[in-house]
């Protein structure tokens with residue numbers, strides 16, 4: 001049986017590294033990029049900062065900002081049109097997960113025939129994606145999704161009427177720039193919620209079924225970073241650049257690790273966003289303790305490793321360490337202000353059947369260490385209530 005590890009993206013990190021953007025574009029032979037952002041990135045002044053970096057290098061570029069907070073098909077086609085009419089030859093994705101996902105889909109559709117649903121992962125779309133895409137440089141402005149190093153793009157399509165995942169190694173950015181100065185202005189709630197998404201990627205991939213030692217090493221490193229630096233990033237993210245940088249690294253590490261697979265927390269989070277409109281990272285934070293407890297017997301050794309990465313005494317027995325993980329995650333969640341259960345955050349009793357249905361539909365629980373059926377999802381929702 002063979003296994004695969006694949007990770008070809010250049011990753012630059014450190015305060016001020018966004019100033020390397022012109023050099024990175026030159027590296028990939030780009031002369032006129034389309035810079036894909038959303039209104040939040042423009043409003044925070046980050047689009048302006050990056051535009052100044054490009055202007056000071058004498059670079060020509062076009063900014064495209066019509067990206068919804070959950071990207072839709074229209075955003076992609078308008079982006080393709082902007083790319084063509086400005087004569088662009090590369091794409092820069094700048095923002096949280098939404099602009100980065102939109103940037104990948106725009107890159108794909110500049111050189112691939114429609115419809116976008118042809119590239120749907122669940123319909124074997126990967127086989128239709130060729131290497132013929134403009135080069136992409138990704139610059140994250142949140143630390144959570146890790147979209148800058150992921151090979152997926154999630155778009156709400158007109159024909160499928162659901163969030164559709166486009167997947168291909170050809171969607172990977174040629175370079176990712178992790179600059180903590182761009183995340184300094186994130187408010188505490190977004191810092192906390194996106195940080196818990198990064199933690200969920202690292203924890204769920206470490207315990208996921210499948211043999212992937214490279215991903216495991218990334219996941220342990222990412223987990224340790226979240227444990228040490230998320231509280232600091234939430235408390236004083238404006239000034240604590242070290243915490244911001246470490247959280248960006250934890251986020252990228254989690255997204256590299258998740259090529260191994262995720263688990264039941266992500267299936268529930270997907271459902272909570274679709275049915276109750278909850279922030280993806282916040283949803284993960286609220287269900288993680290119950291999901292970790294659910295997996296205790298099937299993943300005891302793995303959870304024991306994670307407890308140490310989370311700061312627990314390495315000399316304790318595996319049983320003690322595995323049991324401690326739930327409290328360590330719960331404690332972190334409370335410390336960063338994500339207290340309360342699902343019922344205190346807009347989830348209502350009558351939503352439960354739809355939540356269970358959506359969670360079952362989501363493929364990611366298939367790599368959860370303990371098989372998870374409808375009754376299990378119902379119980380996990382109750383325990384997170």
Ligand SMILES: [Fe+2]
Pocket residue numbers: 145197200201266280
């Ligand atoms: Fe996630």
